[in-house]
Ligand SMILES: [Fe+2]
């Protein structure tokens with residue numbers, strides 16, 4: 103599932119950046135505009151890292167993923183022709199989903215990443231910590247451009263479904279291709295395990311989507327998991343040259359910073 107989602111990022115996130123870049127000249131609030139530029143920098147780092155990771159996946163084992171990439175290229179080219187409001191609503195809608203995904207990944211980190219390759223687990227959790235960090239930005243920019251009237255609300259509500267379901271669909275195609283390659287897609291035990299994971303994902307993420315679709319929704323009302331705030335505090339206090347690596351053999355998968363409120367550490371010098 104994580105590899106499938108990773109496949110989408112180098113198509114989705116450049117789209118988010120282009121949309122944000124187009125919207126920002128219309129934002130008069132300097133603080134919101136500045137947070138939009140910071141958002142773009144974070145998303146740029148995300149998709150560049152995902153692209154390198156995906157290239158590794160394709161080169162070493164799953165060349166067939168390139169077919170899905172070709173479909174995503176065409177899909178995002180079609181989406182680029184839609185109005186800025188539709189694209190900004192998609193952007194804010196996808197960002198609303200990431201908060202639920204962050205909660206799911208963090209609360210179930212032991213089950214999902216326990217014993218896993220530390221580099222991959224750290225990479226994915228790093229990304230979603232930053233998603234929580236910039237959770238308000240797309241929403242604020244959308245509001246700066248379109249306000250909170252009924253038409254704006256309706257478009258934003260549709261954007262929650264549009265952005266989330268689109269990304270979930272391409273992620274699913276990605277992990278389906280991977281499971282097929284491994285001969286697991288038609289194996290009952292594997293499908294049951296996947297169904298359990300998906301059930302857990304849907305149970306955790308849908309309330310975030312439903313709340314995001316309500317009038318007057320504000321992502322500020324969604325509290326970060328404590329683990330995320332500990333990571334952000336740990337990162338702020340850590341020297342720049344150190345790479346945070348999770349100890350995936352630790353029963354708690356503590357945040358990977360010595361100075362964080364909760365944590366013994368695995369760290370390496372960059
Ligand atoms: Fe991102």
Ligand SMILES: [Fe+2]
Pocket residue numbers: 145197200232233236
């Ligand atoms: Fe994001």
